[in-house]
Amino acid sequence: MLVAVSPSNNNKVELKEIPYSHIIAKRIMDILICLMVLPIALPLIIIGSIAMALNSRGPIIFKQKRVGLNGIPFTMYKIRTMVHSKNGYVDHTVKDDARITPVGYVLRKSKIDELPQIVNVLKGDMSIIGPRPERIDIVEHYSKQNEFYSHRHTIKPGITGWAQVHKPMATPAENLEKLEYDLYYINNHSLKLDVEILAKTIGVVKNLESL
DSSP states (O other), X not given: OEEEEOTTTOOEEEEOOOOHHHHHHHHHHHHHHHHHHHHHHHHHHHHHHHHHHHHSOSOSEEEEEEEOGGGOEEEEEEEOOBOOOXXXXXXXXXXXXXXXXXXXXXXXXXXXXXXXXXXXXXXXXXXXXXXXXXXXXXXXXXXXXXXXXXXXXXXOOEEEOHHHHXXXXXXXXXXXXXXXXXXXXXXXXXXXXXXXXXXXXXXXXXXXXXX
16 A cells, blocks of 8 residues: 655545456446447547648647656647647647637537547557546656655546546646545546546536536
């Protein structure tokens, strides 16, 4: 059993090791969910990609290195939503970011830009549910601020998760606050909690679309 310190209030958080049976069950669930949503997701990805191509020049699929299970980097896929820059496209936005195109704004609000990550799940890089994968530089920065930040990488990162549904509009500056939610998920992982997160994710997406 691992013991981590809560970033905000210094309370100790015990981290239980996840049984191998849970890992296998979670992988099976990931594949089944991907196969179920793929007939709906694929047309949305195609439509979103075409719309983005007509709206802004540049690569349609955005690829970026993120930190995954056991701290191993992998290439994450998204539909590009920002103006392409010759200096490199950085997926880090601020409030009312002018780099987000009109089509990109819709894709972000509806979360359609995240759908290509289904490929990451099928490849085994990610899970449907887990801590949000962060850029390498962000992980290096916050690992220096909190020695337990790396425990986020004891499970696969996810498209959605406990932190994402509680802090859907969180900025990189709130990473240590999100860490508490990630540690909670790792310590309380169960099929019931995963179902709850999926239900909350649908609610979060609907709320964001209504803004």
